[in-house]
Amino acid sequence: MERCSGLKRVNRVRGKIVKTATFALLVSILASVFATAPAFAQNTTVAAPTIIDPTLTPGYSFTIAITVHDVMGMLGYAFRLSYDPSVLQATSFATNDPFTEAWPSIIGDGYVDVSYSYPIPEYFGQDVPAEAEPYTMATITFTVLDYGFSPLSMSNVVVTNVFGGWTYPMLTQGWFSNVPATGVAVAFNAYLLSSRKLSAGGIETATEQIENIGMWTTKAIVRFAVVDLGGAVVAMAEQKVTITPGQVLRLSADFDTTGWELGDYRVRFTLEYATAYGWVLGAHGGLNGQTVKYKTFTLE
Numbered sequence: 001m002e003r004c005s006g007l008k009r010v011n012r013v014r015g016k017i018v019k020t021a022t023f024a025l026l027v028s029i030l031a032s033v034f035a036t037a038p039a040f041a042q043n044t045t046v047a048a049p050t051i052i053d054p055t056l057t058p059g060y061s062f063t064i065a066i067t068v069h070d071v072m073g074m075l076g077y078a079f080r081l082s083y084d085p086s087v088l089q090a091t092s093f094a095t096n097d098p099f100t101e102a103w104p105s106i107i108g109d110g111y112v113d114v115s116y117s118y119p120i121p122e123y124f125g126q127d128v129p130a131e132a133e134p135y136t137m138a139t140i141t142f143t144v145l146d147y148g149f150s151p152l153s154m155s156n157v158v159v160t161n162v163f164g165g166w167t168y169p170m171l172t173q174g175w176f177s178n179v180p181a182t183g184v185a186v187a188f189n190a191y192l193l194s195s196r197k198l199s200a201g202g203i204e205t206a207t208e209q210i211e212n213i214g215m216w217t218t219k220a221i222v223r224f225a226v227v228d229l230g231g232a233v234v235a236m237a238e239q240k241v242t243i244t245p246g247q248v249l250r251l252s253a254d255f256d257t258t259g260w261e262l263g264d265y266r267v268r269f270t271l272e273y274a275t276a277y278g279w280v281l282g283a284h285g286g287l288n289g290q291t292v293k294y295k296t297f298t299l300e
Contacts, residue, residue: 046069048174052276057147066114069130073125077117081154187285198257205254208222218275227266228264237253239251
């Protein structure tokens with residue numbers, strides 16, 4: 001009886017040893033699997049490019065690459081790229097192998113929605129290690145419509161992976177300009193048609209004479225605003241024009257004062273023009289002048 005009892009105790013011990021060894025082996029295998037399986041990168045970056053090229057004049061086409069960096073097992077992606085439709089028009093988009101399974105994608109007015117996935121059953125995903133060159137997810141082709149500046153702005157960006165996860169990656173925003181970084185300048189002078197006094201119901205004509213004193217063609221926006229003495233805007237107008245080096249243009253806006261209260265008003269004159277880095281204010285009378293000019297008139 002004692003020997004049998006001893007055997008039972010031995011068997012129980014052996015059972016515990018076998019169970020413990022099996023569990024340890026399973027933990028070891030799982031640890032090995034997860035140690036070798038690539039984790040989804042925490043520094044995944046999706047980027048749009050910056051293009052500053054004065055040779056891309058209206059009518060020319062160019063293609064940009066949307067890239068991703070630092071991601072493992074990428075299975076699919078989706079993004080929206082927004083741009084200024086008065087400067088650019090997207091005409092087509094394409095993707096790189098192996099992302100050939102297209103989800104609903106569209107070219108809209110001022111934006112492109114692109115979505116692609118890795119085709120099944122080739123269920124391996126795309127690896128783009130941190131030390132590797134960025135991977136081109138998609139290319140977009142544009143036609144240039146005008147001179148100026150346009151953002152290439154990323155939004156609604158999602159990257160999925162074979163491990164069942166997704167991320168909203170860091171974004172590098174880009175822009176386009178066919179106006180160079182230097183040698184661009186536009187100045188203006190301000191005029192009113194009336195001699196400071198205007199009869200009630202009359203037409204006040206405000207004029208800006210603008211001159212391209214730089215070396216490159218650019219886009220300019222002339223803005224007029226009539227404000228009362230309290231600063232409230234009564235009426236506004238603007239015009240957008242292309243202006244070449246040395247060119248002088250006179251742009252006017254007519255303001256019908258019918259129904260306006262009698263009293264003093266000011267017309268605010270401003271000018272903006274496109275550069276490689278966005279819109280900047282032009283100066284009155286030259287490079288070092290005021291960026292805002294006022295002319296006053298009285299309605300009587």
